[in-house]
Amino acid sequence: xxxxxxxxxxxxxxxxxxxxxxxxxxxxxxxxxxxxxxxxxxxxxxxxxxxxxxxxxxxxxxxxxxxxxxxxxxxxxxxxxxxxxxxxxxxxxxxxxxxxxxxxxxxxxxxxxxxxxxxxxxxxxxxxxxxxxxxxxxxxxxxxxxxxxxxxxxxxxxxxxxxxxxxxxxxxxxxxxxxxxxxxxxxxxxxxxxxxxxxxxxxxxxxxxxxxxxxxxxxxxxxxxxxxxxxxxxxxxxxxxxxxxxxxxxxxxxxxxxxxxxxxxxxxxxxxxxxxxxxxxxxxxxxxxxxxxxxxxxxxxxxxxxxxxxxxxxxxxxxxxxxxxxxxxxxxxxxxxxxxxxxxxxxxxxxxxx
Numbered sequence: 001x002x003x004x005x006x007x008x009x010x011x012x013x014x015x016x017x018x019x020x021x022x023x024x025x026x027x028x029x030x031x032x033x034x035x036x037x038x039x040x041x042x043x044x045x046x047x048x049x050x051x052x053x054x055x056x057x058x059x060x061x062x063x064x065x066x067x068x069x070x071x072x073x074x075x076x077x078x079x080x081x082x083x084x085x086x087x088x089x090x091x092x093x094x095x096x097x098x099x100x101x102x103x104x105x106x107x108x109x110x111x112x113x114x115x116x117x118x119x120x121x122x123x124x125x126x127x128x129x130x131x132x133x134x135x136x137x138x139x140x141x142x143x144x145x146x147x148x149x150x151x152x153x154x155x156x157x158x159x160x161x162x163x164x165x166x167x168x169x170x171x172x173x174x175x176x177x178x179x180x181x182x183x184x185x186x187x188x189x190x191x192x193x194x195x196x197x198x199x200x201x202x203x204x205x206x207x208x209x210x211x212x213x214x215x216x217x218x219x220x221x222x223x224x225x226x227x228x229x230x231x232x233x234x235x236x237x238x239x240x241x242x243x244x245x246x247x248x249x250x251x252x253x254x255x256x257x258x259x260x261x262x263x264x265x266x267x268x269x270x271x272x273x274x275x276x277x278x279x280x281x282x283x284x285x286x287x288x289x290x291x292x293x294x295x296x297x298x299x300x301x302x303x304x305x306x307x308x309x310x311x312x313x314x315x316x317x318x319x320x321x322x323x324x325x326x327x328x329x330x331x332x333x334x335x336x337x338x339x340x341x342x343x344x345x346x347x348x349x350x351x352x353x354x
Contacts, residue, residue, distance in 0.1 A: 213310075226249075227251040257294060
């Protein structure tokens with residue numbers, strides 16, 4: 001549809017660029033976790049030689065992607081299993097909604113499966129949320145890991161069961177030294193505390209580096225994921241309460257005005273109102289399009305983030321190493337953590353597995 005121009009003059013761009021980039025607030029908020037009405041469940045830790053099941057709860061995969069997935073996990077010392085449903089294709093989905101839901105439920109129930117990894121995101125995870133049996137998932141807690149569209153599963157399962165899930169690599173991801181180190185550290189040991197630092201802050205994937213938008217330190221449970229999916233779950237029974245939470249966010253392929261629109265929706269829905277902090281990953285390919293941009297004049301991504309978070313009184317940071325990038329933190333959804341935007345770190349305050 002036709003839209004009014006996002007900006008009317010270069011003066012507007014100059015004005016937004018001149019906003020204070022950093023504000024300093026010091027505080028530490030503990031999260032009581034009484035608003036979700038469920039108790040947190042930690043899945044058993046992953047061990048070398050364990051069997052990881054591959055699932056495709058959203059878009060379909062190719063045969064070559066399946067082979068790459070098996071090799072990636074086998075090279076890490078794990079056994080790999082999957083069902084015949086994994087390579088089904090139904091339009092842009094991997095099988096029908098029911099087939100995808102059944103496959104995921106089967107992997108939770110199978111006694112010979114130790115953990116579950118999504119092979120990719122794409123689209124479709126939200127469609128299967130009503131078809132999952134959350135009582136079975138709660139009875140058979142296992143590691144479930146993925147990112148992007150898989151955000152919907154992380155939200156729904158945590159909301160309905162309290163099970164800690166994991167925002168991290170999918171099976172077709174790049175398993176480099178950084179990503180593997182984080183993956184193993186979070187999923188394979190029960191150390192009570194770990195500190196993470198951002199990797200490659202000025203790499204080609206992260207043109208802005210690590211930017212502290214609001215200085216401070218706060219504690220809370222980690223919830224979040226892909227921005228588009230987070231926004232799409234507002235008003236549904238699968239959304240989670242952001243009160244006293246550290247909200248982590250990533251995105252890919254959205255122009256600045258779309259990022260602006262989605263953040264504005266979260267703000268106007270009061271999702272940030274009682275949050276403890278905001279930790280953004282790397283928003284990949286989220287600058288104005290060079291060819292046929294939506295607007296002849298536009299803010300940059302960082303200008304939009306600066307504008308939307310300028311008045312926040314909680315710690316806010318951009319550029320931490322997660323999202324659609326090669327170097328990925330594995331972030332446990334629902335675990336207590338501390339965000340320090342002065343030191344540009346976040347620390348897990350408890351083990352994510354048992």
